[in-house]
Amino acid sequence: MPSWRHHLFATGFSAISATRADIWLRPLARGAGVILMFHHVRPWHEKPFTPNRFLEITPEFLAKTVATLRKDGFEIISLDEVPDRLRSTRSHPPFAVLTFDDGYRDNIEYGWPILKRLKAPWTMFVVNDFASGHGRLWWLELEMAIAQLDHIEVTLHEERLVLTTGTTAQKSEAFGLLRRRLKAGPEEHLLAVIGDLSRQIDLDPDSLVKKLCASWDEVRLLARDPDVTIGSHTLSHPILARHDAKFSAAEISRSKLLIESQLGRRVRHIAYPHGDPSSAGEREFGLAQQSGYEAAVTTRPGHIFTRHLAHPTALPRVSINGLHQNEAALRALLSGVPFMALDLVKHRSLSA
Known part of the structure; x- marks a missing residue:
């Protein structure tokens, strides 16, 4: 059952679409690019109680998202390319990066064939424990x-x-x-x-982890694809800010080393579990930088601007929410207008 927040978002997306604000405000609201966040990709089976539905989209909507990105002029690039793109002085179309958290097997079963067919690079963030067959979802x-x-x-x-x-x-x-x-x-x-x-x-x-998450053998197979980037999602998917610095440092740094040893390739990026301000903050951003990550992504909403080059371990993302699998919501999110509105509300509250 959707919450009042999701009803509010749906109303906002509809209003943006009806007023065509996603078109006329786009030049002001859209940044240099956007990093999209996904979790599950799988066919939808209707059930009466689905509180985590926002974490999954259908394979058809994934394909629609890629098509819409390209129709709206976005260039889909790998996460590896983001720092250079932000540093570039040349004129580029806006970029989009596709990222998938937690290492779910359905990303490989349903998402990978679509993205391979559409020639769209993407990133899977792997939790070491989940790939090893244990942990807590x-x-x-x-x-x-x-x-x-x-x-x-x-x-x-x-x-x-x-x-x-x-x-x-x-x-x-x-x-x-x-x-x-x-x-x-x-x-x-x-x-x-x-x-x-x-x-x-x-x-x-x-048993739940083994059923839903890709094993190391499956991750290694995926990693052979040159269009797939494997990143870290920590050792055990903790709420990092709830732990002391030593624990969080180990989760961030050891995960990188262990994934590299499993895959025989460099790990350059990390996604903070949960990723909101109460779960990952300045301490975690610094730990990621100290551990040698080139980029780290949060769940803080927003587009990517050139100013983010100064904060590469604190990048925002745009969640593709399973409760809003429609073109109006997608185009609103890609326009950047909802985040411009959020920034205005924050500015007014701070100024009051």
């Missing part, structure tokens, strides 16, 4: 537990919560509440609470 564990349980009892920071989850609406409300409250606290507590819910439905987290 906790947001999916939480979804699966709530989907199966009609009643949940959890302790959140010494507060006992009793939640009825019999209807789809109740399940959606419980998922939003637990995700928000757990993600705001220590990650150890988040993993423990969701781990307990997983045991109640006999869900083995490692």
Whole structure:
């Protein structure tokens, strides 16, 4: 069930399309390029309770995204090329970079053939633990537990919560509440609470990872394609800002070294797990630079401008949201207008 935020975004995209602001404001709003963020690519199967639907698009919409990019004048390039493109004094068309987080097998099964046919380079960010067949896809564990349980009892920071989850609406409300409250606290507590819910439905987290994420053998096969870049997504996909500097440094630096040893090729880029300001900040940006990454991407929304050359380990991305798989939303995002509006709102709030 879409949240009020997604309804608000949908209304905004429709308004931008109706006023043609994506066309007449584009010269002011669009940057030198855009880095797009994807997660799952797979056929959609309708289910009543799908709180993580925003993380997946269909193969057909991936192909439409590539076609729309090219129709709108974007040049699809690899992430490797971004620093040089920003440094260039020559005139270039706007660029687009396609990035896929978490290393899901469906990226290879459904996304790769489409991107290969369309001759579109792309980047997969790999989590070492997931490629090794273990780890915690906790947001999916939480979804699966709530989907199966009609009643949940959890302790959140010494507060006992009793939640009825019999209807789809109740399940959606419980998922939003637990995700928000757990993600705001220590990650150890988040993993423990969701781990307990997983045991109640006999869900083995490692089995879920093995089912959904590509193995090292599959990643090595993918890495042979010259149009595919493999980047790091850390060792275990933690909320880095919730941990001390030593832990976060190891997650960032060791992941690079271990992927390089697995693939026999250099790893130049990293995507911060979750990637929002509460999950990765200045400390993480500095650690990525110290570890030798040339570029690092966040989930902070926005286009890429030449000013980002001074902050290559803090690049924004534009999420292609599975709840907005339509041309109006896509063209609005590619125009940069929604992010210009967000910047204006932030500026006004700071000036008030």
